[in-house]
Amino acid sequence: MGNKMVIADKNVELKIRAVGLKPTRQRIGLARLLFIGCARHVTADELFAEASESGVPVSLATVYNTLRQFVDVGLLREVLAGPERSYFDTDVSHHHHFFHVDENRLEDLPPGSISIDDLPNAPAGSKIERVDVVVRLTRK
Amino acid sequence: MGNKMVIADKNVELKIRAVGLKPTRQRIGLARLLFIGCARHVTADELFAEASESGVPVSLATVYNTLRQFVDVGLLREVLAGPERSYFDTDVSHHHHFFHVDENRLEDLPPGSISIDDLPNAPAGSKIERVDVVVRLTRK
């Protein structure tokens, strides 16, 4: 059993090294939670809770700092879905989201769901960084 | 000069009454700033500053509460552009936004700029409340 785990850990460590960060116990622990397995959407709070449960020794401040660093180096994408809190997506490819308003939960749009035509020109002096689409959902 | 002002005030008061709110001095003052003239995007802070400058006697807490109430009754729309603060749009019709990341400023997309095809079906049990598109801009 331990074998796969060890290999995955090694990959996570390499991933962190690859972006120029020091692979500390905390970063490795958080990265394991984030990057081993399917793509996911987390808040700082959720990740902190998960880390605590699974025995990763980390403080909430470090969770925040680590998430920010991972975004900065392109390992995570920050998704703006509501004004209350930030969501982080382990899938950094260009895609869009459902946001379940009643549950404060993000979900990927099925790929190819939305195609945007007639993208406007950026106003003078600006360039388009990114286009975010959020489909807000409520209970039926 | 005073005449137009008085009429506009009257309309603002009627607007507030129409949604079932009591037209207090504060609500009328804020509504005048918001709804007389062109459509605009404001933050609570900006509106509070404006109110203070133009002699509308109102506290920051009341600005927040009033904005929230105006959103609830459909007089304003809250726009999600970043996690730091909320923006309020006096244009409640369906339209999308540029967000100037470096300036924290919203701007309407030229009408008809974006057309979304292939809108996905909502997941089971949910219905689509709204689709938000934010085109994030940085300095060129």
Place this chain on the structure above:
DNA sequence: GTGATTGCAAATCTTTTGCACTAAA
């Protein structure tokens, strides 16, 4: 007069930061 609204200050919530301590290289 009476119930809704306001102002203020305090509380809340998310996120960031300063600084002494710890750990990775």
Place this chain on the structure above:
DNA sequence: TTTAGTGCAAAAGATTTGCAATCAC
């Protein structure tokens, strides 16, 4: 050993809330 990273507690910023005072009707 040396520098980067961490934890804690405090700070910061946006927003909400409790409650006594005030206002609209």
